[in-house]
Amino acid sequence: MTSLPSPGSSAGYPGASMAPGGETAGRKPSEMSARELYIDLLIRALPNILYGDAPLPGRIRRHRFDLAKRWTGVDWPSQAHTMVGVERLRNLATLVQSCLDDKIPGDFIETGVWRGGCCILMQGVLAANGVADRRIYVADSFRGLPPPQVDQDAGSRYHQLHQLRISRDQVAANFEKYGLLDDNVVFAEGWFRDTLPALQADRFALIRLDGDMYDSTMVALENLYPKLAPGGYVIIDDYGLDTCRHAVTDYREAHQITDPIRKVDWTGAWWRKVDPTSAIGRA
Numbered sequence: 001m002t003s004l005p006s007p008g009s010s011a012g013y014p015g016a017s018m019a020p021g022g023e024t025a026g027r028k029p030s031e032m033s034a035r036e037l038y039i040d041l042l043i044r045a046l047p048n049i050l051y052g053d054a055p056l057p058g059r060i061r062r063h064r065f066d067l068a069k070r071w072t073g074v075d076w077p078s079q080a081h082t083m084v085g086v087e088r089l090r091n092l093a094t095l096v097q098s099c100l101d102d103k104i105p106g107d108f109i110e111t112g113v114w115r116g117g118c119c120i121l122m123q124g125v126l127a128a129n130g131v132a133d134r135r136i137y138v139a140d141s142f143r144g145l146p147p148p149q150v151d152q153d154a155g156s157r158y159h160q161l162h163q164l165r166i167s168r169d170q171v172a173a174n175f176e177k178y179g180l181l182d183d184n185v186v187f188a189e190g191w192f193r194d195t196l197p198a199l200q201a202d203r204f205a206l207i208r209l210d211g212d213m214y215d216s217t218m219v220a221l222e223n224l225y226p227k228l229a230p231g232g233y234v235i236i237d238d239y240g241l242d243t244c245r246h247a248v249t250d251y252r253e254a255h256q257i258t259d260p261i262r263k264v265d266w267t268g269a270w271w272r273k274v275d276p277t278s279a280i281g282r283a
């Protein structure tokens with residue numbers, strides 16, 4: 001399906017011709033299917049492009065909604081259900097849809113969910129396709145980031161940020177707001193180091209990593225990448241952070257992974273695990 005912009009497309013950036021309210025990715029609403037329009041609306045609702053809440057105080061000097069910052073996922077919203085911007089949300093929806101269209105087997109997971117928006121979007125894409133036999137794993141401590149565990153994370157202060165502590169009940173409540181909480185949503189609560197090795201899932205179609213730190217990224221890759229189906233996708237939200245990018249580089253080098261990394265925006269990146277037995281993922 002080609003309804004959403006291709007992964008990595010910059011279509012829809014504010015100020016361009018496809019600003020919110022007009023065409024989407026160069027297409028008129030009347031040319032889009034109900035499924036496409038639903039997913040597009042989710043992508044606008046999850047970061048609260050619709051009502052425009054202010055950013056959390058502290059990180060951004062001006063305490064009012066800025067469409068360009070929200071669109072590109074630069075601010076930390078006070079109310080919205082994700083801090084991931086529109087470009088990365090479109091990329092996520094596009095890749096989930098690609099897994100379904102290409103019949104890549106397996107479940108979906110995000111490691112590091114905050115208020116849950118990316119997992120809600122994945123569940124929404126499954127629902128919009130009538131898919132009921134795949135799971136969405138929602139992996140988080142639900143109490144923020146851990147203190148640094150390895151030298152590569154030395155000096156990190158993310159664990160002190162109370163803004164990153166969102167409870168499991170709050171994330172479940174956010175799923176419910178969209179009418180998307182069901183038995184296929186599986187919460188993996190605790191530190192990745194403890195929860196990811198114990199996951200029941202045998203196979204993933206897509207893994208989305210958003211744990212910011214070297215160790216959080218490395219632990220997720222070590223435990224999830226071997227379960228990623230050929231033709232499946234890895235999304236790295238924090239490739240713009242040195243810590244995260246170093247973990248990705250170290251893991252890829254250690255496992256001789258050469259599948260090309262594609263950039264989404266200033267921080268998002270992804271690659272597809274090439275299937276050696278088919279043409280899938282070679283394009």
Ligand SMILES: C[S@@+](CC[C@H](N)C(=O)[O-])C[C@H]1O[C@@H](n2cnc3c(N)ncnc32)[C@H](O)[C@@H]1O
Pocket residue numbers: 081082083084110111112113114115116117118139140141142143144145146164165166190191192193210211212213215216
């Ligand atoms: C930047 S936020 C994720 C943003 C989210 N993906 C979104 O859509 O807005 C990082 C999250 O990772 C979680 N996290 C990071 N490292 C972790 C670890 N080692 N174990 C469990 N949770 C972790 C934090 O609790 C936090 O919710």
